Amino acid sequence: MRASRLIPLLAVAVLACAGTLAGARNASRSHHARHPPAAMGTRGEFDYYIMALSWSPTYCQTHPDEEDQCGHKGYGFVLHGLWPQYERGGGPERCSTREEPDRKTVSNALAFMPSRRLINHEWRAHGACTGLEPDQYFALADRAFAAVRVPPELAAPVNPLRTTSDALRRAFRRANANLSDDMFSLHCSRGALAEVRVCLDKTLAPRACGARTASRCPAKAEFSIPAWR
DSSP states (O other): OOOEEOSSGGGGGGGOOSOOOOOBOOOOHHHHHTSOOOEEOOTTOOSEEEEEEEEHHHHHHHOTTOHHHHSSOOOSEEEEEEEEEOTTSOOEESOOOOOOOOHHHHHHHTTTOOOHHHHHHHHHHTGGGGTOOHHHHHHHHHHHHHHSOOOGGGSSOSSOEEEOHHHHHHHHHHHOTTOOGGGEEEEEETTEEEEEEEEEOTTSOBOOOOSSOOOBSOSSSOEEEOOOO
C-alpha cells in the first residue's frame, strides 16, 4: 500500500470511506500489559473511568492469528475496555465477585466487543470493580464507546497514514468539541498508533485525567497509522 501523508490530519479526509466502528480488542497478555498501573481495590470505590480505544490494525499486525478480531472484519478503532481509575493514578483490578456475564449479556456485548475472551477478561479485571452488575457494566461500556466521535479521516483509511501527536490531537478535538488535551492520551507501539485513551467521569462526560496517564507516542516525530482492515 502507498503511505499517505497526514500532516495536518484533516487535510486527508478523502481517505475516509463509509464504514462502521464496532468491536473490541482481544484480551491477550500484551493488551493487559498496557493497562495503566493498577492495584487490588474495593468494588465501587474509584474516581473516574479511562476508556481505551484501540486501533485494531496495529494489533492485528502482530496478532494475525486472532481470528475474532483480525479475521478481515474491517475494524478501525475498537473498544478495548472501560477501566475504573483513581485520581492518584492506576485503578482497582480483579475485585472479588462471583458474578459473571450471562449468555444474553455476552451476546449484547459482542456487538461492540467481538471477542468472548475479551468480554470475560474485562469483566474480571475491571468491570467487577465498578460496583455494577455485568449487564450494567457492558451497557455503560457501550454508551462510553458511542460518546466519543472518531475523526472522519480515521473512519476507514484504505492506505496507511503518517501523523504526529499534535495533528492527531487536533483531529480528535475538532471531532469532539468538549474534549481538551488534558482529557485524553495517545499510546503507540513499535512506531504505530495503538490506542487513544479518553478520561470520563461517572456520567461518561470527558474530564481531566488523573495522575500517571501520560501519552506514549512521540512528542514531535511522526508515527504511523496502519490501514483500516
